[in-house]
């Protein structure tokens with residue numbers, strides 16, 4: 001797995017955490033499966049056509065080639081079903097869902113980044129709403145997504161400023177809404193969509209995968225990740241997770 005990722009990503013693979021590597025590998029393999037599926041079905045059609053052509057040209061040779069064609073058909077179908085099975089496996093069902101206390105995840109992310117932030121005179125402010133319900137989520141992936149956002153926020157501020165990590169319930173539908181806001185320069189208006197694309201980076205040492213991975217994680221949970229600029233400057237990233245109707249009180 002390390003090898004495949006190293007070749008696909010160059011030196012970047014070494015910087016990625018285990019969950020990011022797993023996500024990327026799944027993406028690479030499902031892309032491969034998608035790309036193999038099309039020529040396979042085209043082969044299938046052309047072999048059927050070839051069979052018809054051969055019958056028209058050499059009707060007496062039918063017995064000779066029909067057994068070979070049968071083998072080709074059989075093998076093609078076998079390949080197709082391998083690809084189908086793989087595409088089903090590689091789907092977003094790979095999350096390890098459990099009831100998660102959203103506030104605890106956010107607090108943990110802040111705790112992890114505190115030493116780095118302190119060293120840069122960046123204040124981390126936690127705004128966690130009281131009495132949040134638990135949400136069905138994969139805690140490792142969710143932590144990874146929020147870390148990616150908070151690391152970006154610290155990098156945007158560089159030094160002397162603040163980042164705010166918040167968790168609240170959406171007044172509209174009760175979804176859990178994580179926010180990561182920073183006092184940095186904000187995102188150029190024409191880049192608000194592009195920043196989510198894999199490999200888009202403005203950093204010398206960036207892989208450009210952090211936001212893309214965070215978005216994949218949000219979407220795999222049935223949620224979403226959006227970006228905007230705050231009126232007073234700085235960027236705000238919002239990761240929304242639906243409750244999926246499996247909420248419990250407390251946490």
Ligand SMILES: Nc1ncnc2c1ncn2[C@@H]1O[C@H](COP(=O)(O)OP(=O)(O)OP(=O)(O)O)[C@@H](O)[C@H]1O
Nearest residue numbers: 152153156186195201202206207208209210211235
């Ligand atoms: N909080 C932010 N403020 C301003 N720009 C941001 C912010 N977060 C992300 N960006 C922009 O989006 C780009 C993509 O971010 P992303 O996290 O995907 O990659 P990266 O941070 O460049 O590299 P890495 O893979 O190490 O995370 C960044 O290079 C930066 O230009």
Ligand SMILES: [Mg+2]
Nearest residue numbers: 148152210211
């Ligand atoms: Mg990043």
